[in-house]
Amino acid sequence: MSIADVADRLLTPECKAFLSLAVVDADGRPLGLISRYALQNIFMLRFGRDLHGQKPAHSVMNDAPLVVCLDTRLEEAAQQVTSQLTYPITEDFILVDGEGRYQGLGTVLDLLKAMEKRVAQRNAVLRRALVDLKESQAQLVQSEKMASLGQMVAGVAHELNTPLGYVKNNVQLLRELKQPLLQLADTHGALLDCLHAADCDEARLAAALGEAVDAREQAAPELLKEDLQQLFSDTLYGLEQIGELVVGLKNFARLDRAMSEDIDLNDCVRSALVIARNNIKDKAEVTLQLGELPRMPCAPSQINQVLLNLLTNAAQAMERCGQILVKTWADDAAVFISVQDSGKGMPAEVLARIFDPFFTTKPVGQGTGLGLSISFKIIQDHGGTIRVASEPGRGTRFLIRLPRAQAPNLQESA
Structure with missing residues (x-):
């Protein structure tokens, strides 16, 4: 068959929906693909039919077309086609059965539309999962707050x-x-x-x-x-x-105050100590070394929650009556709060996971594993950092650094 015969078959109004013509052998196995675009490039030339029309069809045939098995999963088919695709897109791909026999043609655009639909469906599932996750997270945070409130x-x-x-x-x-x-x-x-x-x-x-x-x-x-x-x-x-x-x-709850205000963090330390006094008094002696601090913007009730958590954990780490040292100081850029105890300390494998949600070394029923995770998030929302150093038998020290300038996420957090 000549190029002109193929063109007469493809370039007709009745075949305008077909972009390519597969060439198969007697056993139905594909030999190549003749693209409608290849023919158009020839016959759009001046005297194109006269110059090229009598040449054999295989001269414009792509003998290495894209071939996809019908049993291939949609994602794998898309990956296979797009990995071999050239731009601009001028060809379709051949569909074959499990034995390699020709079964039809597929268009890249239709494949991409199918993938787009699949991605949209998965995005919808992921959005729903994200909403459920946020709701679960809010419930867990509320549960931790209620547990802390119960202890308080x-x-x-x-x-x-x-x-x-x-x-x-x-x-x-x-x-x-x-x-x-x-x-x-x-x-x-x-x-x-x-x-x-x-x-x-x-x-x-x-x-x-x-x-x-x-x-x-x-x-x-x-x-x-x-x-x-x-x-x-x-x-x-x-x-x-x-x-x-x-x-x-x-003062600890700040129920009659603004959610975010300028405050001396030493006041937060004192408030947290008043509330934690019952948990500490039989387990540790508290030493305060409070430096002179500038007033700085923060959400006081949230900082109080962090300090109460650290003080309670320090008391619970005592195997016998020990010491808790609370220090505060400031430099030109930030304010620092250190809570150090003389408790049993933590090994490296525990220290590496100390801020992970749900991680706890306490017995079942005595902790949710969210206290330090929530504390980490509160300090992060304030634009600060919280670090921990510990050694078995020598105690633990938490160091909080809060910038003196208000963090962008503070209002949202509060």
Whole structure:
């Protein structure tokens, strides 16, 4: 068959949908591919039919066409075709069965459209998975916050119970001590009434006076004065402790303050220590070395959450009563907070995963493994860094660095 015969077959209105013509042998195996574009390039030339029309068809045939098996997966077919594709796209590819026999033609554009549709479907699945992941992440973060809140409330409740206990005991004791005083007041009132009464005789006056003397002996006001002074002092001290805890809790949560504000980070350290006091007091002695710090923009409630987590972890790392050292200092660019304990420390394999979500060395039911992960994210949102150094038997040190300029993600985080 000549080039002209092939052109007459392909370049007709009826065949305008076909781009190429496969050439197969008697067994149906493809020998090559004659592209519609190759013929157009010939016959668009002046005298193209006269010059090239009588040449054999194989002279314009591509004898190494793209061949794809029908059983090939769509992704693999696309990779196979695109890896051999040349631009501009002028050819189609041949489809064969498992035995290599010709089964039809495929167009690159249709393949790309199919791949685009497949990618769109997978993107939709990934978007749904991302939404589900974010929802799960939010639920887990909320769960960790509730667990931390539960520990914090339990600690504060325990701290409140001690002063409340002796305030209550003092009030009950005052209630008991008031009875002799009230009795003394009543007998003195009866004696005064008798003295002012015109009909009060000597016997009645003597009886009233005797009752007053007995009541005074029962009340013993000269001894009661010192007891009452001590009771009132103890009660006021207990109420001051309760007030300190309430103010510390309010400052810790910052419920009445802006989500982001300029603050002295030493105030955050003190607030976190008040809330963590119950978890620390029987396990470690806290030493503060607080330097003079500039006020800087941050989300105080989030910084408090990080410090509470570090202090609680430090206390839990103590196998016996130890030391916790909290230091703060600043330079021209940043503010630093160091929390160092004398606990059991961590081996290298634990240290490498310390900020991984869900990683915990605590027994089941005693930790979610999200505390340090959330703390890392909070410091990161503030534009800062949190680093850790530890050695088994020598304790652990966390170092927080926060830039003095507000981080771009701070408002969103807050």
